[in-house]
Amino acid sequence: MYFNQKVVWITGASSGIGEALVFALAKQGAKLILSARNENTLQAVAKKANLSKENYLIIPFDLADTSLADSYVQQIIQKFNRIDILINNGGMSQRAEAIATTKATERNLFEINYFAQVALAKAVLSIMVKQQSGQITVVSSIAGKFGFYLRSTYSAAKHALHGYFESLRLEVEKNNIKVLMVCPGKIQTNISNNAILADGSKHAKMDESHVDAMTAEECAKKILSAIEKNKQEILIGRKEILTVYIKRFFPKMLYKILKKQSPY
Template sequence: MNNADQPQGNAFQGKVVWITGASGGIGAALARHLAARGARLVLSARRAEALETVKADCVGAGVSAESVLVLPLDVAATNTMPAAVEAVLAHFGHIDLLVNNAGISQRSLCLETELDVYRQLFEVDVIGQIALTKQVLPHMVARGSGHVAVTASVAGKVGVPLRTGYCAAKHAVMGFFDALRSEVAHLGVRVTTIVPGFIRTDIARNALTGTGAPMGAADEDIEGGMDVDECAAAILGGLALGTEEIDVGKGAEMDLLSLKRSDPVGTFRLMEAMAAEVFARRQS
C-alpha cells in the first residue's frame, strides 16, 4: 500500500502549514489538498497574483479566507526571512509544518553551463531552503514540536546528464536535511525529505539553460510523469505518517532510484551511456 492509500484521519486539521513554491506545481497542489483537510495555510512564492489564485482555490476547497495567509517570498532573498517568519507567527501564533518546496531545475551540459547558473541553482535550491528552515526551527524547538519537509528529487540520489547543477543542489539538500533530522529528533522536531520523480508541472519549462535563460519548452519525461494531484496526495500520506523519506513517482525514474540503491556501479554505467547519447544528439 502506498502513502496515498494510507489512512490520514485528521492529521492536518487546524495545523499551520507554510508552503514555499506555492504558486504552482507541487506546492499549489499540496495547498489545495491541505485546505480540503482543514489545514491553515501560509502560501509563499515570488508571484503574488498566482498565490492569490491558489488561495481562492483553497477557499473553494472549504477553508476560510482568514485561514490562508498569502506571503510573497523570494527564497534567494534571505535577508527578508526574519520578517516573513514574524509575520506568520503574528498571524497564526506558531508553525506546525514547513514545506520547503521552492526550487528551479536545469537542462544543460556542464561544458555549456555558465558558473553563475550553478550559483543561482544553489542560492534557490539549497541556501534558500536552509535559511528559511534556520529561521523557523528555533520556534519549533521552543514548542517541542514541529515538522520540516523539503522537496528534493530523484536527482538528489542519482547523477543524471543535463542536470549537473540541479543534481548537485538536490544532493546537498538531501545531505543537509538528513543531518538535520539526526540533530533535532530528540527535540521533538521531525524532518522529511520528499523524493519526486517526473511530475507533470512546469519545472522543465522554467528550468535554466547554460546561459541562465529558461528552457521555455515542455520535457517529454515530465509531460509523461505522475499527475500533480496524485503526487500531492501521496506526499501528504507520507507526511501524516511521519515518513522520513517519501519517494513519489510512477515511471522508469523510480526504477532508476531503486537501481542506484542496489547497484551504484551499474547505475553509473547506465547514466554514462545516456549522457553519450545526449552529447551525440547535440553534436549532430
C-alpha cells in the first residue's frame, strides 16, 4: 500500500490511462487531485472510483493555458497540506503530415504536450523542495524515442520532455525529488480518436493498431509499480516497445521497419 494517504495530482484524469490511474490509486487509499478540461466528466470518474469528498479535489483546466498553475497548487495545499506525486499524464496526439500541419496546431500540440508539463512541474516543485520529497512522473511515449508518420509535432514535444525532465532529475535529486519518464507504446484508449488533424480538428477514429493493444488498466498498474520502485524510465506495451531497443542498436533497421508500418 505504497500510495495509501499519498497526495497525488493526475492530469488527463478523465479518460484512458489517467482514469485507470485514478481507479487504481483510489483502491490504495491515495488522496487524489483530478485534472482535465471537463469538470462533470472528472466528477463522474471520482464517483466511479468511490472517492469520498475529503479524499479528492477536482481542478479542471485546459493544458493549453497553465497560467494559473500556482493557484492550483495553493488549492491543493489548502485541502491536503502537501503534494507527494504529480503525474503529468494529460496529452493529445496528432494525425497529420508535417507539411500540412498549421503553425497554430503545432503550437497547440507543444502547449498541451510539453509546456504544460513543465509549468505544472515547476509549480509543484516549490512545494516539493520545501517538503524535501516528491515524485514527478511524466507520461511521454515511444514517439518520444523516435519519429513516426503523421506525428511530427507530437513526437517532437514528447522528445522535448526527455531533454527537460532528464536535466531536472539531475538538479532536484539533492532535494529528494524523483523523476520518472513513462514511454507507452500502444495502449487501448481514446488517444487516436482525440488526436488532431492538420487544422486542429479531431481525427475521430480509433486506429486499428490500438484495438488489441495493452489495456489502460495494465498500463496504470505498471506506472504505479515504477513510481513505487523509484525507476527513472519505463517502456510499457507489447511487442511494439522492442522498437526502442532496435533504434538503440540497429537504427537503420528500425528506419526500414517504420517505413513499412501503417500510420494508423
